Amino acid sequence: MKNKKISIITGVAGTIGSNLAKYLIKKNHQVYGFDNLILGSLKNIYDLKKNKNFKFFKVDVSNESHLQKINLKNIKVDYLWLLAANSDIRAGIKDYKVDLQNTFMTTLASLNFFKKKLKKNSKIIFSSSSAVYGNYKNKFNEKEKKLVPISNYGENKLLSELYIKRFCIFNKLKFLIFRFPNVVGKPFTHGVIFDLANKLKKNKILHVLGDGSQKKPYVHVEELIKCMFFLSIKKNDKHNTYLLGPNDNGVEVKEIAKNIKLLFKSNKKIKFGIKKIGWTGDVPIYSYNTSRLQSSGFSFKNSSLEAVKKAIREKYLS
């Protein structure tokens, strides 16, 4: 088809990648998906298996020689979605090489490899994170330059952002950097709802990491994808970095635990920790200044609490 766009997604078998692939195919994209299937899973892209507009490659995109073995023929790419990354913040606290390898090296190798496949006006889109801000006291905003992440997860998202930025300026390429808050929804691979729901099923008491006062914004993956797509097709965008999230102050972890208990119709006791943080490297309380996003023409319809509740229902039914 003449108007078919071509998208490459790295990390296609994760929560965001698999939802994005399905959404893009509906929007008439031909999608080439890559994943090493370590954190991602084949079952997340099972429905796409026979779709002629989807092609999957099991490959570690941080490994250039593995990439070189792939036959992509002469495809010319409109959108390069760089989602392949470590998503386990705690694993990266223990060993700095986890995020270095799975986030930074993955991004570098993908950029350098796929560069020659890009059309002249293609866009490179990177999934960054609120974690780049560290313990930043004010509402997070895109203009702040003094960022000191407190986790290797955040550090390697930031290193990747900076590398992409200079890479794209130098090579005259368009790019978008999206900083996500907590993302919830199907397929669940990790995160607070996944953890708490699993604990509730298994244990007699629901142990919550931290004192429950941690308060963060949440987005549901379905609405996140809509937002990413909306921004990706904007023409002559003067900004390249966006905070994606609802215009609220977030939801407390104790509220999430309470809602999980409620929806799971559980009588089990909740027991909170004593620390303000869930684990070392966790930023316990933050919120987004969403004015740049809103002036772009997109607003999240679901509040953080609504996103969380929707995700809990999905987790309950799954």
Place this chain on the structure above:
Amino acid sequence: MKNKKISIITGVAGTIGSNLAKYLIKKNHQVYGFDNLILGSLKNIYDLKKNKNFKFFKVDVSNESHLQKINLKNIKVDYLWLLAANSDIRAGIKDYKVDLQNTFMTTLASLNFFKKKLKKNSKIIFSSSSAVYGNYKNKFNEKEKKLVPISNYGENKLLSELYIKRFCIFNKLKFLIFRFPNVVGKPFTHGVIFDLANKLKKNKILHVLGDGSQKKPYVHVEELIKCMFFLSIKKNDKHNTYLLGPNDNGVEVKEIAKNIKLLFKSNKKIKFGIKKIGWTGDVPIYSYNTSRLQSSGFSFKNSSLEAVKKAIREKYLS
């Protein structure tokens, strides 16, 4: 001895590392030197072999498991000099992994490994480069934040700077970043004097890369070391980034070629290229705003031309 300071130098067998080791030993330091001996060479540290204040470890500092095998006993480090890096800009243009591995990964691994050996008030000192500025139009200055390197060499020096900065802020460590211009002097391992002198000896015509109009500041390694040491012992320094170089507009490559011919008493013809740059990734013309360095109390006594001439004499005699 009570007042003996302990220094670790990575890349100790290179031009700067070997001169620094000798200088620090004279200043009553106990020096632990590391080098993988790929770009560096044992002969550069030969005189230090039997010095009881010097201990050498042949190791690739980008490899954590190699580092872990080293027995450093319970040393507590005052100064961590991070000099191990790729110095071949052209090799890094061909393959982005060269600087990534030998500059960035080396810096990361050293920082993460040696962190636990540092005294409370120790200093981490990183050898950065003018290459972080890319094709920056004005005189280079330390305040500029919008840096777009045009080589992987510069990109990985910049990535390392940014990583060190956040690493040190997060871990409450002191650090200094020195951006060097062209460094000349013994032992010669690479660079314009090394290249031109060798070509002059071997070939009938002295072929110069580029049209000879490339104009850059030069420092002699001996004076550079003095400057580095001076800044390293400054107390309560409010700055952490310095451009190290003389207060002039540099020397043209054609002037260097002329001086080499003169000192080598050669009648061979010089043939210039047609391009303004020596090679892709080369920044042909730049100069330093040295006001921060001068207000620190240090000024280079040798001009760029004097530094070049001194180095040519050494190359001629060696």
